[in-house]
Amino acid sequence: MENTNRSVFGISGISGMLIATVLLLTILVVLTYLGIVSQQNVMQKPYKLVDPASVQMKSSTKQASEVMVIKE
Numbered sequence: 001m002e003n004t005n006r007s008v009f010g011i012s013g014i015s016g017m018l019i020a021t022v023l024l025l026t027i028l029v030v031l032t033y034l035g036i037v038s039q040q041n042v043m044q045k046p047y048k049l050v051d052p053a054s055v056q057m058k059s060s061t062k063q064a065s066e067v068m069v070i071k072e
Contacts, residue, residue, distance in 0.1 A: 011019075049055075059067075
């Protein structure tokens, strides 16, 4: 059996590679755009902490002083 159906510009040749590259770049551009729009929407609504005293500290102050470096 001889493979005579070879084509440089077939779907598995140069044009197929070009189609795959364009498709991947399009997906990249769309996802980047959606990420930027999402970040801009979140930026417009900042997080507000109403009652800071109600937040519980999960570790002791001794452990926090060993872990955190506080500049004086």
